[in-house]
Amino acid sequence: MRFDVLTLFPDLFESYLSQSLLKLAIQRGLVSVKLWNFRDWATGKRKSVDDKPYGGGPGMLIMCPPVFDAIEAIQPDAEQPGQLVMLTPQGRKLDQKLVEELAQHKRLLLLCGRYEGFDDRIRQGLQPLEVSVGDFICNGGEVPAMLMIDAIIRLIPGVLGDETSHKYESFSESGLLEYPQFTRPREFRGMTVPEVLLNGNHAEIQRWQDQQSLQRTQERRGDLVPPVVDDKDKKPKRQRRSKMRRDPGSPES
Numbered sequence: 001m002r003f004d005v006l007t008l009f010p011d012l013f014e015s016y017l018s019q020s021l022l023k024l025a026i027q028r029g030l031v032s033v034k035l036w037n038f039r040d041w042a043t044g045k046r047k048s049v050d051d052k053p054y055g056g057g058p059g060m061l062i063m064c065p066p067v068f069d070a071i072e073a074i075q076p077d078a079e080q081p082g083q084l085v086m087l088t089p090q091g092r093k094l095d096q097k098l099v100e101e102l103a104q105h106k107r108l109l110l111l112c113g114r115y116e117g118f119d120d121r122i123r124q125g126l127q128p129l130e131v132s133v134g135d136f137i138c139n140g141g142e143v144p145a146m147l148m149i150d151a152i153i154r155l156i157p158g159v160l161g162d163e164t165s166h167k168y169e170s171f172s173e174s175g176l177l178e179y180p181q182f183t184r185p186r187e188f189r190g191m192t193v194p195e196v197l198l199n200g201n202h203a204e205i206q207r208w209q210d211q212q213s214l215q216r217t218q219e220r221r222g223d224l225v226p227p228v229v230d231d232k233d234k235k236p237k238r239q240r241r242s243k244m245r246r247d248p249g250s251p252e253s
């Protein structure tokens, strides 16, 4: 999968691209990330990419010409044109479903805003998919873009060591939050690992994990537990969606 990141601050990505899973994914040829600077398409004596908003107001806006010119130059850089994605707090909120949808694309072009954001004609003219990482304002689209890349690459086959890992995470196949997990030591500062996880009875462990997952989701994120209608009394009840479990193991086995 290829990401083309359009930004005024490409250097922000350097350390992110050279560490951990993403670094390995790039080395293995599973992911490529190309960084582009809008400023390379700025024209005029001062090479400006931003200007004051018409009608007044604080701050500066990224102008249309360098953005349109950059995209027209970058799209032909690969065999297939990519899906344009604009990072904006006004977009569709990123969740696991959207991450899964985005992971289906072979190429994404991520437009990172700065200052007060983009001239609205960039949105009107290019019709990007507008994505927000949450109801808060970041200084720029770079961290939101990294966050998107981080979540998407987990779904690319070969990127995670254990191919099944992402299926059992919170929000994934079961749609619920994941159950609590523990590793060595068995006891730490008076806190112990639940006995059931130590007895080697895989069926019992799975039942406990399913029950914990449901309970945790009900306590913290009731909105994720869909009501279902019970045929008997037609009363809605909370649905329990059992997880397909990976092989139960133990750090001590």
Ligand SMILES: C[S@@+](CC[C@H](N)C(=O)[O-])C[C@H]1O[C@@H](n2cnc3c(N)ncnc32)[C@H](O)[C@@H]1O
Pocket: 086, 087, 088, 089, 090, 111, 112, 113, 114, 115, 116, 117, 118, 131, 132, 133, 134, 135, 136, 137, 138, 139, 140, 141, 142, 144
């Ligand atoms: C300071 S913000 C501009 C916010 C804009 N004036 C508004 O109120 O909607 C600058 C840039 O950061 C990025 N950004 C900020 N918050 C974001 C969020 N929650 N999700 C995605 N991108 C965000 C966008 O690219 C945006 O153009």
